[in-house]
Amino acid sequence: MKLKLKSKWLLSGISSVLALTIFMPTAANADKLGDLQQQQQEAKQQQGELNSGISDKTEKMTENASKLETLSKKIDELNKKIQDTETKINDVQSKIDQTKTEIEELRKSIEELERKIAEREELLKERARAIQLSGGSVDYIDVLLGANDFVDFIDRMSAVNTLIEADRDIMREQAADKKLLAEQKEQVETKLAQQEERRAELVGLKTSLDAQKKEQAGLVKELKAEQQRLEKEKASLVQQRNESIEVSSQLEKEIAQEQERLAEIARKAEEERQRKLAAERKAAQERAAAARVAAEKQAAAELAAARNAAERKAAAERAAAAKKKASASAAAVRTTTPASNSVAAYSAPAPAATVKSSSGFIRPAAGRFTSRFGWRDIGAGQEFHQGVDIANGTGTAIVASAGGYVSFAGSMGGYGNVIILTHSINGQTHATVYAHLSSIGVSKGQAVSQGQRIGGMGNTGRSFGTHLHFEIHVGPWNGSRSNAVNPAAYVSL
Numbered sequence: 384m385k386l387k388l389k390s391k392w393l394l395s396g397i398s399s400v401l402a403l404t405i406f407m408p409t410a411a412n413a414d415k416l417g418d419l420q421q422q423q424q425e426a427k428q429q430q431g432e433l434n435s436g437i438s439d440k441t442e443k444m445t446e447n448a449s450k451l452e453t454l455s456k457k458i459d460e461l462n463k464k465i466q467d468t469e470t471k472i473n474d475v476q477s478k479i480d481q482t483k484t485e486i487e488e489l490r491k492s493i494e495e496l497e498r499k500i501a502e503r504e505e506l507l508k509e510r511a512r513a514i515q516l517s518g519g520s521v522d523y524i525d526v527l528l529g530a531n532d533f534v535d536f537i538d539r540m541s542a543v544n545t546l547i548e549a550d551r552d553i554m555r556e557q558a559a560d561k562k563l564l565a566e567q568k569e570q571v572e573t574k575l576a577q578q579e580e581r582r583a584e585l586v587g588l589k590t591s592l593d594a595q596k597k598e599q600a601g602l603v604k605e606l607k608a609e610q611q612r613l614e615k616e617k618a619s620l621v622q623q624r625n626e627s628i629e630v631s632s633q634l635e636k637e638i639a640q641e642q643e644r645l646a647e648i649a650r651k652a653e654e655e656r657q658r659k660l661a662a663e664r665k666a667a668q669e670r671a672a673a674a675r676v677a678a679e680k681q682a683a684a685e686l687a688a689a690r691n692a693a694e695r696k697a698a699a700e701r702a703a704a705a706k707k708k709a710s711a712s713a714a715a716v717r718t719t720t721p722a723s724n725s726v727a728a729y730s731a732p733a734p735a736a737t738v739k740s741s742s743g744f745i746r747p748a749a750g751r752f753t754s755r756f757g758w759r760d761i762g763a764g765q766e767f768h769q770g771v772d773i774a775n776g777t778g779t780a781i782v783a784s785a786g787g788y789v790s791f792a793g794s795m796g797g798y799g800n801v802i803i804l805t806h807s808i809n810g811q812t813h814a815t816v817y818a819h820l821s822s823i824g825v826s827k828g829q830a831v832s833q834g835q836r837i838g839g840m841g842n843t844g845r846s847f848g849t850h851l852h853f854e855i856h857v858g859p860w861n862g863s864r865s866n867a868v869n870p871a872a873y874v875s876l
Contacts, residue, residue, distance in 0.1 A: 428796075437620045444613045451606050458599045465592045472585040479578040486571045496564045500557060635862050642790055642805055642859030643812065649787050650807030652830075743808070744784040744873045745833060747817060748840060748851045750775030752876045756869040769867040770816065770854035771876060777821050777849045779840040783831045784815050784853075784874065790860070792823050798852070799844020802837055803860050816854035819846040 754772035758765050787806035795801045800820040806813040821841025825831060842849045855873055858866045870876070 437617055441617065444610060444617070447606050447610050447613065451603065451610070454599055454603050454606065458596060458603065461592055461596045461599060465589065465596065468585060468589045468592060472582065472589060475578065475581050475585055479582060482574045482578050486575060489567050489571050493564055493567055496560045496567075500560050500564070504557070506553065639859055639861060642814070645788055645790055645805045646807055646812035646859060649805060650810060650812070653786075653807045744815070744855065744870075745782070746773075746874045746876065747784045747815070747853050748773050748775060748779055748781050750779060750840070750851070753850060756867075756871065769864045770818075770852050771870045772850045772852055773840075773876070774848065774850040775840055777839070777841060779851075780836050781817050781820060781838045781840055781851055783833055783835045783837050784855070785813070786833045787813075787815075787831060789825045789827055789829045789831060789837075790814070792825055792827050794843075797845035799846060800838070800841060801844075804831065804837075805859065812858055814854075814856040814858070814860035816852070816856070816860060818852035818854075819843050819850060821849075 750773040752771065753774045754768060756768060756771050759768050781802075783804060785804070785806045785808060787804045789802060790805045791801065791803040793800070798816070798818040800823055801816060801818040802820065802823060802825060804815045804817075806815065817838060819841055820838040820843065822839040823837070824839075825837045831837060840849055840851050846852070853870055854860075854864070854867050855870045856864070856866045857868055
């Protein structure tokens, strides 16, 4: 918001100042141009800072996006593990439920066994009590001997065997049931303990996975919040940069207009100078013509006087000595010849010299030509060189390549200390640039003549070694230097 208000204020201020300065002296106008160029440089610097900030935010957003992608993959993996664990838990739970069913069946079997064992125990107790009541033992021989006949004996033998075998079966079943009971109880307890242990293990694993998922989800939430914050900051920086670009573009237009106005002033001054020179040439020609006319008149008068004197002298000689007619004629010839010689020896005054105006450019500094106009290698790649370089010692005189006005004099980024001159050459606006100077000897708005010293050669700004970077522009100078031309076509290097 501050930048937007500043931009509006800046544009409004520029318009107001231009409106107020349209009729002010040239120096003040050039000062305004310098201020505009300084504001443009500040705007471009601000654009660079904003672009850097946008680049940083974009880089951080890319890093966050990469982290989010990694975390998303981890969360997907955790979700899969959690699903697998839940499936295992459900499977174990199913087995536990099945085991519980089996346990219930076993418990029923155990209850039945316990019932049978209890019944047998009661039966055995009854038998034991019967044995005790009969004297402590059963005399199976008495039973056999008490038979009435052989058939009865056989029946009694069979009954005794049956009783004995029954007692044995009861004892065996009792022992087997007790053993089975113990085994089933142990089996039930073992299965239940194993299932519960397995279930507890899986529940613990699920709890751990849930904790990891929660932690990852927290990180995702933080990263998403950070991403949103970066997006907002980036959007704000982009908006500020766009507003700054608009201001810079408007400043460049204002600079171009101001340069055109200065160029028009320079053109009119050049026209006025040419008009004065033409008037001076015309006056000189008129003076020369008048001098020629006066000289011709004077020559004619001298010639007439010489002729009259010659005629008078000839007449006197004819009258004095007729006999010396031939000599008098010769004398008359000699008298006439000096007059002719005097006319031939006379020369009219030379016309006044005319003042010659240079409509081109001159070399701005002495030294050796070290870098040409156009593409050149810079180690990491290539760049387009908008001018030419002339190398010499520090402080070597830098002169104006053509007459004009100083539209900028000061420090300007990679140019270092730089002077920009605006010229009107044959009705066409031109600009010349003198960069990397060690000293500046002119000020904004100052009129300079061709060949006038304006500064000293140096090594300021983006420069490697003492030299002059010299540019020629057809039209006013602009920030993109789109109208730069090869100086070699204009000056001898």
